[in-house]
């Protein structure tokens with residue numbers, strides 16, 4: 209008789225990119241016969257995939273490590289915070305191992321040392337599309353690692369290195385497998401999606417009967433042929449982004465752009481050293497909307513960046529009112545240790561940051577509410593994320609999972625998770641829509 213399979217408990221913190229790393233580690237371990245445990249208690253080892261981007265994320269990561277130590281005691285730490293092992297070891301000296309981001313092999317080696325695999329890996333079946341932590345109907349697709357930009361508030365390039373793009377054919381093969389396994393929505397992620405392929409000089413690779421370039425437009429077009437919703441995240445406004453908008457108008461990829469702009473004042477953007485050409489953003493957004501009238505833009509902004517004056521902040525508010533972005537997040541600047549931004553100008557006092565964030569959100573809520581109300585009466589395709597006996601929760605094309613709003617759907621005929629149903633929208637608030645399946 210086989211020995212029982214060793215059990216791993218896994219905590220995945222941070223952004224969608226970290227989630228993709230977690231999925232890769234788990235796919236590897238599952239292939240070797242490890243099983244996933246539901247709780248720390250009783251697992252043979254716990255892996256905590258940490259996020260160390262902001263101080264608040266570090267606190268959350270340290271808390272998760274502390275919980276794992278208390279409930280189990282055999283803990284391996286990986287992920288972004290693992291790039292600063294001393295800080296973690298100081299607090300938790302008895303960890304089994306600490307490895308940095310993208311260090312799949314070191315994590316797997318640490319697991320082998322802590323609890324060797326019990327099975328013959330050939331007997332252990334992993335679904336061919338790998339192990340996914342997201343529900344079966346949507347999946348994150350990571351197209352590159354690292355980043356060539358040097359935004360002054362960010363330490364990701366220090367943690368993850370320069371841009372390394374995957375060959376287009378590799379990405380497409382993974383996407384095809386996911387779609388064959390039932391995935392209905394592919395969420396394209398990276399640190400800088402529109403820079404895809406710059407490091408390989410847009411190298412081609414063989415896909416089906418043709419050569420495909422590792423280039424943002426070419427990849428988006430090919431992904432659009434696979435029959436799933438394709439959603440583009442972390443797209444910076446390089447000039448060639450304009451080429452992708454017609455694909456959205458044709459329905460090949462979703463009319464959705466997740467474009468973290470961070471600010472609108474040219475002087476703040478300069479201090480941030482942001483990539484892309486943000487000077488004429490309003491004009492460009494207008495022209496994108498002419499090409500694709502139902503384009504939804506999601507963005508995030510930082511208020512209280514060092515040296516931000518009241519005038520610069522007002523510039524941002526005015527811009528926001530004119531741009532009328534569908535979905536917006538706003539963060540107060542947090543001084544990340546090691547980020548050059550802390551030295552570019554004087555810090556903005558905490559109470560000013562909080563007040564600016566409040567004013568920003570008030571301004572945006574009025575914009576969002578108006579845009580949301582304009583959807584009342586329309587019939588929208590909605591992908592179902594969760595279904596009860598008479599009501600379900602899903603998302604329109606304009607909403608990404610976890611970060612955007614939901615559509616609450618009443619229905620008569622049963623719907624299942626992953627179905628895409630047409631919903632007549634009956635009411636709206638600033639975040640969510642409510643309607644009936646027709």
Ligand code: SF4
Pocket residue numbers: 355356357358359362363364365399400483
């Ligand atoms: S684009 Fe800027 S914020 Fe984004 S990962 Fe690169 S350096 Fe960081």
